Amino acid sequence: xxxxxxxxxxxxxxxxxxxxxDQYGLPHISTGDIFRENIKNQTEIGLLAKSYIDxxxxxxxxxxxxxxxxxxxxxxxxxxxxxxxFPRTIVQAEALDKITSIDLVINIDVDFSLVxxxxxGRRVCKDCGESYHVSTLNGVATCSRxxxxxxxxxxxxxETVQSRLDVYAKQTAPLIDYYTKKGLLFNVKSDENxxxxxxxxxxxxxxxxxxx
Ligand code: ADP
Ligand code: ZN
Numbered sequence: 001x002x003x004x005x006x007x008x009x010x011x012x013x014x015x016x017x018x019x020x021x022d023q024y025g026l027p028h029i030s031t032g033d034i035f036r037e038n039i040k041n042q043t044e045i046g047l048l049a050k051s052y053i054d055x056x057x058x059x060x061x062x063x064x065x066x067x068x069x070x071x072x073x074x075x076x077x078x079x080x081x082x083x084x085x086f087p088r089t090i091v092q093a094e095a096l097d098k099i100t101s102i103d104l105v106i107n108i109d110v111d112f113s114l115v116x117x118x119x120x121g122r123r124v125c126k127d128c129g130e131s132y133h134v135s136t137l138n139g140v141a142t143c144s145r146x147x148x149x150x151x152x153x154x155x156x157x158x159e160t161v162q163s164r165l166d167v168y169a170k171q172t173a174p175l176i177d178y179y180t181k182k183g184l185l186f187n188v189k190s191d192e193n194x195x196x197x198x199x200x201x202x203x204x205x206x207x208x209x210x211x212x
Contacts, residue, residue, distance in 0.1 A: 001024075001026070001080040001103045001104065001207075001210065001211070002080050002081055002082075002083075002100060002101065002102050002103050002104075003020070003026065003080070003081070003082040003083070003102070003103065003104050003106060003207075004082075004083045004086075004087070004102055004104070004105040004106070004179070005017055005020075005082060005083065005084045005085075005106050005108070006105055006106065006107040006108070006172070006175060006176065006179070007107060007108035007109070007110060008110055008112065008115055008165060008168045008172075008173075009115060009119060009161065009164045009165060009168060010110065010114070010115030010116070010118040010119040010122075010161070011108040011109075011110040011115065011190060012108055012110070012118075012190060012196065012199060013084050013085065013108060014030065014084060014129065014131050015130075015131050015196045016106070016108065016196070016199060016203055017030065017082055017084045018128075018129070018130055018145075019196070019200045019203075019204075020082055020200075020203065020204075020207070021082065023204060024207060024211075026079075026080050026082045027076045027077055027081045027082065028081075028082050028084060029068070029071050029072065029077075029081055029082065029083050029084065029086070030084040030085050030129070031059075031064055031067065031068065031083075031084075031085045031086040031088075032053075032084075032085045033084075033129055034067055034071070035049040035053060035059060036053075036153075045063065045067070048063065049063070053154075053155055054154060054155060054160070055160065055163065056155060056159075056160040056161070056162070056163030056164040056167065057163065057167060058088060058089065058167060058171065061089055061091045061092050061095070064086065064088075064092060065091075065092055065095040065096075068083070068086050068092075068096070069095075069099055072099070072100060080103075087175060088171060088172045088175075089172065089175075090171075090174055090175065090178060093175055093178055093179075102179075102184060103184070103210070104184060104186055104206070104207075104210060105179040105184045105185050105186065106186050106188060106203055106206070107176055107179075107185055107186065107187045107188065108188050108190050108199065109187050109188060109189050110190045110191075111191065112165060114190075114191070114192060115161070115165065116158065116161055116162075119156050119161050120156060120157065120158060120161065121133045121134040121135060122134075122152070122153070122156050123137065123150040123151065123152055124150065124151060124152070124153055125143035125145065125146060125148040125149070125150055126148045126149045126150070126151055127143065127146050127147075127148030127149075128143060128145055128146045128148055130143055130145045130146070132150060137150070186206050188202050188203060
């Protein structure tokens with residue numbers, strides 16, 4: 001099964017992706033993680049992507065599509081995969097349609113008013129990418145999943161988050177309509193009472209019904 005996770009920055013895509021990957025064994029492909037890895041290793045792609053990411057803008061469709069095309073061609077994706085953070089524009093969605101077929105698009109629908117605090121309080125595991133929020137860490141600085149060190153992403157500051165939200169509204173939100181028209185969209189509402197587990201309960205019920 002080939003899945004796309006859609007949602008604004010801070011919607012909780014990465015958190016759900018980890019849970020889906022753990023439970024269903026699908027490789028988790030996050031274009032944001034791929035870019036950050038490239039930045040860390042100072043590759044050509046990393047150097048190119050860094051200035052965009054630091055400003056909260058998108059890396060070019062051309063570069064991003066090429067990365068995804070190469071990644072899903074790898075053998076671990078034969079039985080399916082999960083895309084997180086891609087596609088982010090209509091151009092990317094159309095390019096994806098040319099190289100693969102998507103079975104489900106999970107849209108995590110969150111109010112913009114909630115995401116600023118979520119993102120600015122976010123801490124991410126250096127090793128496995130798991131996300132946490134400072135309010136629930138009680139000062140703990142290591143990942144409960146793998147023991148890795150928790151850090152704050154450079155683009156998780158109020159100014160950059162605002163431009164990521166603007167970019168999302170303009171360029172990514174139209175994908176909701178795009179995939180609704182294809183009959184692929186599964187909408188999951190996430191509000192102030194939602195937890196990672198309550199959201200995952202809805203997501204896994206849907207996946208189980210499709211896998212039956
Ligand atoms: P978030 O969803 O929390 O904003 P990501 O980790 O998915 O963060 O992405 C971080 C940054 O990486 C984006 O702001 C953008 O600059 C770049 N990026 C990630 N995915 C894409 C994509 N599909 N197309 C263009 N740029 C991307
Ligand atoms: Zn970890």
